[in-house]
Amino acid sequence: MEPQPEHAGPSISLASYSSLIGGNRNFRRLWLAQIVSEIGDWFYTLSIYTLLLQLTGHASSVALALVLQVLPQTMVGPAAGVINDRLRRKHVMIAADLVRFGVVLAMLLVRSRSMVWLVYPLLLAETFMAAFFEPARSAVIPNIAAKGEVLIANTLSSATWSVNLLIGASVGGVVAAFFGRDAVFILNALSFLASAVLIGGMRFVEPHAQSAAPLHPRDLADFAPVLEGIRYVRNHRTLLPTVFAKAGELMIGPSWVIFTVMGAHEFAVHWHNADPARGSMLGMSILLGGRGLGALVGPLFSAPWAGRSDRRLQLGILFGYLIVAVGYGTLGSCRTVWMASACAMLAHMGGSTVWVFSTTLLQLHTEDRFRGRVFSADLGFSMLTIAVGAYLCGRLLDAGVAARTIATGTGLIMLLPAALWAFAMRSRKET
Numbered sequence: 001m002e003p004q005p006e007h008a009g010p011s012i013s014l015a016s017y018s019s020l021i022g023g024n025r026n027f028r029r030l031w032l033a034q035i036v037s038e039i040g041d042w043f044y045t046l047s048i049y050t051l052l053l054q055l056t057g058h059a060s061s062v063a064l065a066l067v068l069q070v071l072p073q074t075m076v077g078p079a080a081g082v083i084n085d086r087l088r089r090k091h092v093m094i095a096a097d098l099v100r101f102g103v104v105l106a107m108l109l110v111r112s113r114s115m116v117w118l119v120y121p122l123l124l125a126e127t128f129m130a131a132f133f134e135p136a137r138s139a140v141i142p143n144i145a146a147k148g149e150v151l152i153a154n155t156l157s158s159a160t161w162s163v164n165l166l167i168g169a170s171v172g173g174v175v176a177a178f179f180g181r182d183a184v185f186i187l188n189a190l191s192f193l194a195s196a197v198l199i200g201g202m203r204f205v206e207p208h209a210q211s212a213a214p215l216h217p218r219d220l221a222d223f224a225p226v227l228e229g230i231r232y233v234r235n236h237r238t239l240l241p242t243v244f245a246k247a248g249e250l251m252i253g254p255s256w257v258i259f260t261v262m263g264a265h266e267f268a269v270h271w272h273n274a275d276p277a278r279g280s281m282l283g284m285s286i287l288l289g290g291r292g293l294g295a296l297v298g299p300l301f302s303a304p305w306a307g308r309s310d311r312r313l314q315l316g317i318l319f320g321y322l323i324v325a326v327g328y329g330t331l332g333s334c335r336t337v338w339m340a341s342a343c344a345m346l347a348h349m350g351g352s353t354v355w356v357f358s359t360t361l362l363q364l365h366t367e368d369r370f371r372g373r374v375f376s377a378d379l380g381f382s383m384l385t386i387a388v389g390a391y392l393c394g395r396l397l398d399a400g401v402a403a404r405t406i407a408t409g410t411g412l413i414m415l416l417p418a419a420l421w422a423f424a425m426r427s428r429k430e431t
Contacts, residue, residue, distance in 0.1 A: 016152045026144040026202045027153060030137065033195040034160055037097070040191030042168020042288075044104065047181045048119065049260045050284065055113045062260050063394025066253065068123040071387035073131035077380030078226045080131045084372025085225070086215040088206050089136035090199060096133035097196035100126050104189040108182055135375035142363050142371070144204050148308070151360045155303040158295065158356045162348075165292030208369045229373035238310070238365045241424035243374060245317055245358035246382035248417030249351050251328050251410045253389025258331075258410075259287040259344070261403045267337035283337055290341030291348045294327075298349035299356040306357065308364075313357045314425050320357070321418035323350025329411025332404035347411075 021028050052061040073080075084092055103126045110118050145153045175184060233239045263284030298320070306312040327347025334340040358378075366374045389410075396406055 016149075017156050020145070020149055020152055020156065024145065024149070026204050027141075027149075029198045029202050030140070030144065031156065031160065033198040034137075034157060035164060036191045036198070037195040038161060038164035039168045040188035042165050044107075044184055044188035045168075047184045048107075048123075049256070050264075051110070051181060052116065052119065053260060053264060055116050058394075058398060060394040060398050061116075063257050063390045065119065065123055066256050066390040067387040068120055069127050069130075070253070070383035070390070072124055072127045073134075073383040074380040074387070076128055076131045077135075077376040077383075078373075080135060081229060081373035081376030082225045083132065083215065084136050084139060084376065085208055085369060086212045088209045089140050089372065090202055090204075090206070092136045093133050093199050094196045096129040096136075097192045097199070099129045101189050101192040101196070103129070104185055104192065107185045131376070131379070134379055135372055138359060138363070138375045138378075139368075139371040140204070140206075142368070143206060144202070147364070150363050151303055151306070151308060151356075154356050154360050154363070155299045158299045158352050162292045162294075162296030162352060165295065166289050167292075208371070211369070226373065229370055229377070232367075232370050233374060233377065236365065237428055238361060239374065241421065241428075242358050242361045242365075243378050244381055245361075245421070246355060246378060247385045248321060248421065249324065249354055249382070250385055250389055250413050250417060251324055251347065251351065252382075253386040253391075254393035254406060254410050255291070255344075257390055257393040257397065258403050258407055259284055259291070261397055262340065262407075263287055266403065267340060286337050286341050287344055290344040294345035294348035295352035297345070298352040301349075302353045303356065310361065313361050314421075314428075316357045317354050318418060318421050318425065320350035320352075320354035321414055321421060323347065324354075325411045325414035325418065327411065328407055328414065330408075331411070332406075332408035 021031060048065060049062050052065055055061075103122050106122055107119070109115060141153050141157075142150060175187075233243055263282075263286075267283040267287065302316050302320075306316050324347045327343050327345075327350065331340060331343040331347070334343055362374055362378060363371075393406055397403060
């Protein structure tokens with residue numbers, strides 16, 4: 001029998017978040033792990049992208065880096081889903097963190113243009129680990145939180161992601177500019193080690209692992225569990241459109257390339273005679289800071305309105321797409337870094353709402369034994385559109401298309417997923 005979400009529940013307030021953190025030890029450790037690792041990630045991402053742009057001079061190098069950070073998650077998704085549905089997800093997360101600790105330390109070897117090639121296989125290895133970690137983290141939320149706490153947990157996780165982006169992007173640019181990239185790489189590596197320690201202290205039951213048969217290497221080549229997962233999603237009228245909702249955030253891939261290029265060429269901060277490289281990093285930091293602030297504010301305002309109503313969660317996704325369209329549609333006309341940052345904030349208020357609400361709908365409607373496969377598919381589809389968007393954006397920029405034009409076009413394209421989601425909502429209502 002499919003799990004049925006409860007529609008009545010306590011209102012979401014500041015006390016709800018405080019109670020979840022203070023009263024739920026497992027979630028608290030998972031939340032702290034998220035904080036330390038994500039702040040390190042944002043420090044690191046900023047350094048990687050500006051390093052590539054400076055050493056190669058091509059926007060496509062940044063786009064390729066982003067593709068390698070996301071596209072492999074689509075390819076490895078089926079295997080990651082099967083593993084997360086057969087093994088303890090806690091152990092999967094710890095293993096992924098330990099491997100990423102070593103991978104990020106190896107970035108210290110990139111010292112010159114002749115060593116740039118090493119960035120790409122290292123990013124690829126890190127991405128493979130993220131493909132196992134992220135579905136596991138999403139899948140364990142219903143195991144460690146009560147049904148009435150699922151939306152609260154997701155909203156808090158999203159708000160934390162946004163604060164981490166705000167801190168990591170804003171402070172990370174300063175740290176990299178004044179202390180060097182090596183310091184950033186070391187901090188990020190240590191953050192993965194701290195995350196593994198925190199997750200190792202979690203204690204919770206994982207029913208799917210207790211009833212699953214032992215996993216053998218040959219099982220990774222067996223597509224029967226993958227096909228079983230596809231049939232499960234296809235036959236569920238709520239899961240089928242929702243598993244594609246994050247893939248509809250077509251602005252995510254282009255945003256990284258656009259913000260990097262705009263920060264370097266149009267909104268570089270000329271502060272206290274800072275050299276061009278540092279001014280570019282500070283400009284990009286301000287744009288990413290606006291994005292992080294928007295992603296923080298969006299779900300905090302929309303979650304109390306949605307509560308645990310399926311209909312409102314679905315409407316929130318539709319409104320989120322439309323807000324993204326407005327934000328990016330106006331970004332191309334901004335003349336100052338602060339106006340551009342405000343547009344990024346508006347757009348990602350909508351984008352984070354789509355992310356949180358679609359995650360919540362999947363968690364409330366998916367059985368535990370399928371959760372790993374469902375969230376691997378959810379992540380895989382999303383990473384595919386991010387990779388394609390980043391690649392196309394990089395090629396267009398190198399072909400001479402203005403970043404402002406691409407930003408405006410991205411806003412217009414966001415009307416397509418909005419229309420498709422509205423059609424899916426209408427179809428569900430009619431059935």
